[in-house]
Amino acid sequence: MTQQMRALLVHLFTATGAVFAMLAMLAAVDHKWELMFLWLVVAFAVDGIDGPLARKYDVQQHAPEFDGVLLDLIIDYLTYVFIPAFALFKSDLLPGWTGWLAIIVITFASAMYFADTRMKTKDNSFSGFPGCWNMLVLVLFALEPNFWIILGLVVVLAVAMFLPLKFVHPVRTERWRWLTLPMALAWTFFAGWAAWVHFDPQSWAHWGLVVTSIYLLFAGIVQQLLPRKGDLDRL
Secondary structure (H helix, E strand, O other): OOHHHHHHHHHHHHHHHHHHHHHHHHHHHOOOHHHHHHHHHHHHHHHHHHHHHHHHOOHHHHOOOOOHHHHHHHHHHHHHHHHHHHHHHHOOOOOOHHHHHHHHHHHHHHHHHHOOOOOEOOOOOEEOOOOOHHHHHHHHHHHOOOHHHHHHHHHHHHHHOOOOOEEOOOOOOOOOHHHHHHHHHHHHHHHHHHHHOOOOOOOOHHHHHHHHHHHHHHHHHHHHHOOOOOOOOOO
């Protein structure tokens, strides 16, 4: 198999995320939240794999006719932002005006963030909260906190998208990768488990989601507070 064919197959693999996004949206329209999240978890897994594959097979060099970064951003907006926001709005978690406020804040702020050329730090982490609303909304469905807590989290994280705060990437951020990557894999496992058991509050998956989510949310900020000698990952 030629290098060009391998690179093209990576693009095609990335594009499957759009199919999983459609399947998740169809489930969401029918209020089949567990099925929706299962498809989103599959899309999340694809998104975690395609980046390393793209770098390994150098898709920019061998398949330049397709823009892998743009393709990835389009699919990410659907699976990380649009569909989770729709699910949050259509669920019973946010009553009345709070649901409208949440989807407006999530979709508007995320559109601006995804177009922000400063979204990456020098150590390949994210500058600002990276718009992982799929992860937040799944945890909210599992825990079902008070709607004021949900609204507060949405507003705080939307503001955090444009603050000089570091958020780790599970693969590209080298510092603590030995812990971050297993945490991201564990989050994916617990997310699929929680959706599979219909968000049963007795399931241990809930605790797994809480622990892994806290780590992924705050690890980068802790790294900022505890910089290494010569660390240059300025935002």
